[in-house]
Amino acid sequence: MQGENDSGQTDFLQPSDSEIHAWMSKAFDMASDALENGEVPVGCLMVYNNEIIGKGRNEVNETKNATRHAEMVALDQVLDWCHCREKDPKVVCGQTVLYVTVEPCIMCAAALRLLHIPFVVYGCRNERFGGCGSVLDVSSDDLPHTGTSFKCISGYRAEEAVEMLKTFYKQENPNAPKPKVRKDSSSPPGGDVVIQIKPQDEAKETIAPLS
C-alpha cells in the first residue's frame, strides 16, 4: 500500500477491495464479540504492513469507562506495539489503516487525527456521535494544531453493522444499576436485612453510549 511520489516522499495508497473484505470481516468478528459480552457492538482493527498491530471492541460497560471505545482500545495496542519494537508511533501510524464497523465518534476521530492515521474504512454511519461527517467532520475539516486529516471509505456491510446495533439496543441495558440491598433502619443492629429491588423501568433510563 506504499509508493513513492516524485519528491521521494512516501505516499499512502488506499487499501484494495480484497484487503477491505478480509480486514473488515475480522472487525465484524470483534463487534460480534462485543455484542455477546453486553457491549455496544463496534469492532476495529489497525493494520500496518499487512499485519494487525492493534484490535479492539467496545469495553465501556466492562470497564465503566465511557472512553473505552473500540478505536481507543486498538490505539493503545498500537502504541504498545511501537514501544516494544522501538518504532516511532508517528511513522507507524502514518502508514496504518483503521477498519471499524461503525463511523468513529468525534472523540475517536480527533485521536486518529492526532496520531496521523491516514485512512479509515468503516461500516455504518454514527448518527448520534459521528466524527467523520455525520455530526462533525473531524476527519477532513481544516483544524489547526489537530494532527492531519484522514480519508474515509464508508458503507462497507453497513446494514449488518446497523442490525447489530439494533440488536444491542433491543436487549435489556446491561449497564443498568443492580438491585440494592439495604438494612432496614428500624431494625436493631445485626437485625433482619430488607432487600429493596428497584423497578426495572427506572433502571432502563440509563442509556449505554454508542461507539
Ligand SMILES: [Zn+2]
Ligand atoms: Zn469513539
